Amino acid sequence: MAAEDGGDEVRVLQNLRGKICEAKHLVPNKMRDVFCTINLDQEEVFRTQVVEKSLSPYFGEEFYFEIPRTFQWLSFYIYDKSVLQKDLRIGKVSIKKEDLCNYTGKENWFLLQPIDSNSEVQGKVHLELKLNELITDNGSVCQQLVVHIKECHGLPLINGQNCDPYATVSLVGPSRNDQKKTKVKKKTSNPQFNETFYFEVTRSSSYTKKSQFQVEEEDIEKLEVRVDLWNNGNLVQDVFLGEIKVPVKVLRNDSFQAWYLLQPRENGNKSSKTDDLGSLRLNICYTEDCVLPSEYYASLRNLLLKSSDVQPISASAAYILSEVCRDKYDAVLPLVRLLLHHHKLVPFVTAVAELDLKDTQEANTVFRGNTLATRCVDEMMKIVGRHYLKVTLKPVLDEICESLKPCEIDPIKLKEGDNVDIHMENLRYYVDKVFREIVRSSISCPTLMCDVFYSLRHLAAKRFPNDPHVQYSAVSSFVFLRFFAVAVVSPHTFHLRPHHPDAQTSRTLTLISKAIQTLGSWGSLTKSKLSSFKETFMCEFFKTFQEEKFTESVKKFLDDVSSTESKEPSGLSEPVHLKEGEMYKRAQGRTRIGKKNFKKRWFCLTSREFTYHKQQDKEPIFTIPIKNILAVEKLDESSFNKKNMFQVLHGEKPLYIQANNCVEASEWIEALCRVTRCNQKRLSFYHPSAFLNGNWLCCKATVENTVGCARCTADVPADTQIEIDGDRETERIYSLFTINISKLQKLEEACGSIAVYQGPQKEPDDYSNFTIEDSVATFHTLKQIIDIVEKLNDSHEKYRKKRSSSAKYGSEENPIVGKVS
Numbered sequence: 001m002a003a004e005d006g007g008d009e010v011r012v013l014q015n016l017r018g019k020i021c022e023a024k025h026l027v028p029n030k031m032r033d034v035f036c037t038i039n040l041d042q043e044e045v046f047r048t049q050v051v052e053k054s055l056s057p058y059f060g061e062e063f064y065f066e067i068p069r070t071f072q073w074l075s076f077y078i079y080d081k082s083v084l085q086k087d088l089r090i091g092k093v094s095i096k097k098e099d100l101c102n103y104t105g106k107e108n109w110f111l112l113q114p115i116d117s118n119s120e121v122q123g124k125v126h127l128e129l130k131l132n133e134l135i136t137d138n139g140s141v142c143q144q145l146v147v148h149i150k151e152c153h154g155l156p157l158i159n160g161q162n163c164d165p166y167a168t169v170s171l172v173g174p175s176r177n178d179q180k181k182t183k184v185k186k187k188t189s190n191p192q193f194n195e196t197f198y199f200e201v202t203r204s205s206s207y208t209k210k211s212q213f214q215v216e217e218e219d220i221e222k223l224e225v226r227v228d229l230w231n232n233g234n235l236v237q238d239v240f241l242g243e244i245k246v247p248v249k250v251l252r253n254d255s256f257q258a259w260y261l262l263q264p265r266e267n268g269n270k271s272s273k274t275d276d277l278g279s280l281r282l283n284i285c286y287t288e289d290c291v292l293p294s295e296y297y298a299s300l301r302n303l304l305l306k307s308s309d310v311q312p313i314s315a316s317a318a319y320i321l322s323e324v325c326r327d328k329y330d331a332v333l334p335l336v337r338l339l340l341h342h343h344k345l346v347p348f349v350t351a352v353a354e355l356d357l358k359d360t361q362e363a364n365t366v367f368r369g370n371t372l373a374t375r376c377v378d379e380m381m382k383i384v385g386r387h388y389l390k391v392t393l394k395p396v397l398d399e400i401c402e403s404l405k406p407c408e409i410d411p412i413k414l415k416e417g418d419n420v421d422i423h424m425e426n427l428r429y430y431v432d433k434v435f436r437e438i439v440r441s442s443i444s445c446p447t448l449m450c451d452v453f454y455s456l457r458h459l460a461a462k463r464f465p466n467d468p469h470v471q472y473s474a475v476s477s478f479v480f481l482r483f484f485a486v487a488v489v490s491p492h493t494f495h496l497r498p499h500h501p502d503a504q505t506s507r508t509l510t511l512i513s514k515a516i517q518t519l520g521s522w523g524s525l526t527k528s529k530l531s532s533f534k535e536t537f538m539c540e541f542f543k544t545f546q547e548e549k550f551t552e553s554v555k556k557f558l559d560d561v562s563s564t565e566s567k568e569p570s571g572l573s574e575p576v577h578l579k580e581g582e583m584y585k586r587a588q589g590r591t592r593i594g595k596k597n598f599k600k601r602w603f604c605l606t607s608r609e610f611t612y613h614k615q616q617d618k619e620p621i622f623t624i625p626i627k628n629i630l631a632v633e634k635l636d637e638s639s640f641n642k643k644n645m646f647q648v649l650h651g652e653k654p655l656y657i658q659a660n661n662c663v664e665a666s667e668w669i670e671a672l673c674r675v676t677r678c679n680q681k682r683l684s685f686y687h688p689s690a691f692l693n694g695n696w697l698c699c700k701a702t703v704e705n706t707v708g709c710a711r712c713t714a715d716v717p718a719d720t721q722i723e724i725d726g727d728r729e730t731e732r733i734y735s736l737f738t739i740n741i742s743k744l745q746k747l748e749e750a751c752g753s754i755a756v757y758q759g760p761q762k763e764p765d766d767y768s769n770f771t772i773e774d775s776v777a778t779f780h781t782l783k784q785i786i787d788i789v790e791k792l793n794d795s796h797e798k799y800r801k802k803r804s805s806s807a808k809y810g811s812e813e814n815p816i817v818g819k820v821s
Contacts, residue, residue, distance in 0.1 A: 011291040014067035019283040022058040026278035033081040040071040041122030042156035045663040049500030068666035091277035100286040112277035118265035121242035123154040128257040143201040155189040162187045163231040170226045171199040187641040223248040297730040308347035315777035324740040334732040336379040341724040350455045357463040363470040392441040407508040431515040439553045442560030453562035480520025489513035575606035586656040631683040632672040639690035751779035
């Protein structure tokens with residue numbers, strides 16, 4: 001892992017994380033079953049669980065994903081769930097990509113906006129515009145506008161299918177609207193039009209009266225080219241897909257060619273009321289990182305990696321990062337991943353945990369706050385403990401979610417006819433089973449987690465030498481309260497279940513999670529008092545657990561997971577479960593009579609094989625050993641007129657797969673590439689399109705087993721369990737330092753003042769919240785950080801200038817993307 005992952009190219013990477021919190025005051029015509037989706041333009045990439053019978057639903061669902069393509073709008077749609085009919089869209093929140101930075105890092109209430117077809121757009125159009133000078137037979141001059149509409153890219157799906165697009169091209173002025181139309185292209189989101197249209201721009205004038213051609217200003221100032229994209233509805237109304245407008249005056253005598261992003265209609269939604277649909281509370285954090293080649297980050301990377309060696313730890317670059325960020329989580333996520341990537345996490349967590357314990361006065365509050373140490377451990381467990389959770393909890397959670405036994409024991413929530421004794425018996429059965437799986441799982445606990453727990457345990461015992469239980473509470477506060485209990489209550493978040501549980505199952509999981517938290521604390525807090533429980537019904541339930549064996553089981557488990565003694569490498573005895581989900585695959589034609597259509601299948605990827613099944617938990621229909629996979633690449637949409645397709649090349653014919661959205665397709669390709677990177681027979685070339693009707697669509701070759709016509713994409717990191725891009729994480733940290741440069745400078749000034757005058761002399765509020773244990777050491781680190789940031793600023797500025805010099809941009813109303821040809 002010593003080498004970085006960036007290569008020589010500059011990469012622009014995007015990700016989105018945040019939380020869909022709650023909606024309020026939805027249209028009050030009836031109680032609704034409500035869910036919320038996240039859409040990139042018109043493509044759904046995330047969906048919450050359904051909240052039943054509510055006009056003010058609380059979702060509380062976090063999201064995090066990489067964004068693999070360009071987009072204009074990030075939208076959140078609120079739906080009314082329907083059983084028999086199409087789900088009804090109540091309203092939406094749409095935020096332009098350029099405006100996302102205004103909402104980063106804080107919760108905001110947004111008014112829901114009405115939805116109409118004029119505002120639902122995505123995609124871009126490639127145009128070439130030119131003004132020609134024409135001389136008529138009698139010597140007069142007229143001006144001609146040439147509009148060459150070449151192609152479109154990324155048009156939306158209509159009713160889940162590729163659209164039948166066509167374009168209207170108009171020259172519009174105060175007293176004219178000349179319109180022409182392209183041919184309809186069938187079943188494609190990336191239509192190739194290649195049609196040219198001609199328009200007369202100005203009145204004829206005498207060529208002999210002017211030494212050179214000039215367009216009449218009063219005409220050209222008022223003219224614009226308008227291109228509208230439509231989906232041909234055949235027997236129903238055509239659907240508007242977007243428009244662009246270009247003033248003719250920007251052309252003058254030049255030929256202009258560029259990609260234009262499609263825009264909504266200007267009058268979309270203007271007449272609609274926006275104050276009666278309700279509101280939505282969101283926490284959104286969008287980041288776009290321009291990742292330079294690896295060598296640019298050497299100085300910053302080295303400074304961060306030696307943080308655990310700095311004395312005191314509060315003077316280290318990593319600690320200072322957490323101090324200057326408004327939200328510690330912004331710093332923790334890239335920091336943990338970078339330190340983990342370079343095997344430096346354990347000593348850093350040890351150092352910051354020791355600092356934490358200095359400020360902890362009571363043993364029963366050890367590691368209970370949201371400090372840098374606790375957040376680092378939380379994030380580490382999420383990253384390295386994914387497979388551990390799967391092998392430990394997935395079988396029992398599957399049983400709970402599928403058996404649907406009622407477990408409600410709260411008298412207030414019980415329905416008429418419910419038998420509380422049976423419910424308590426069901427709950428006790430589930431809690432016993434989950435607890436048993438956990439305390440037997442120590443052999444599967446990742447070594448890194450054990451190393452961290454070992455360190456925390458001994459630090460706590462050293463800090464409170466007279467408390468024999470604190471060494472256990474230091475570990476149980478993480479492994480039970482922050483790891484297993486959280487995974488039980490939100491199994492879909494940890495990929496333990498493919499779908500959100502229903503309301504009854506969610507309640508059952510909540511009760512089990514509460515029980516596991518309490519049982520897990522008994523090994524460390526032997527004097528637990530039932531009277532301290534908030535809910536009386538939980539107090540009654542826990543009376544059935546007053547047995548010594550539970551305390552001893554927890555104690556033994558905590559001893560095992562906080563030991564540095566070597567364990568049997570469980571990862572070698574069973575395959576690592578990496579990813580699973582529902583997608584569509586094209587029949588491979590292994591039988592002569594089989595139809596080559598697309599069928600929905602359940603796919604599963606482990607470290608040993610890639611399989612698909614008719615349904616989840618059924619025996620596989622088809623299996624590809626990982627060692628037999630030769631390449632995993634995207635498939636051109638033109639092959640089958642379907643989006644989000646990729647191909648798995650192996651010994652037989654390619655396996656063609658369609659994912660449900662662009663994020664899912666990107667995640668599957670990355671996971672498959674990662675696990676197959678070290679295969680010895682990986683291909684160097686592949687065919688980007690399919691072999692259909694006797695030839696490859698990409699290169700027209702007629703031999704099916706001919707060598708590919710395109711080079712395979714670059715390799716990705718080989719670690720199948722920890723997916724980390726070191727350069728990307730370092731770039732993210734650089735961005736955080738850049739955003740908070742004024743805080744760094746104030747902190748540097750404060751350290752200088754303390755060092756010279758032996759105490760703060762002015763404006764203490766500027767740095768009173770910072771931890772400054774050693775002003776000289778902190779000043780030295782700050783100076784290094786600021787110098788490195790300034791150098792990286794210069795490198796980024798050079799790249800921005802280089803990129804802007806190769807592209808032209810239109811007006812704010814008509815942004816243009818891409819390079820001018």
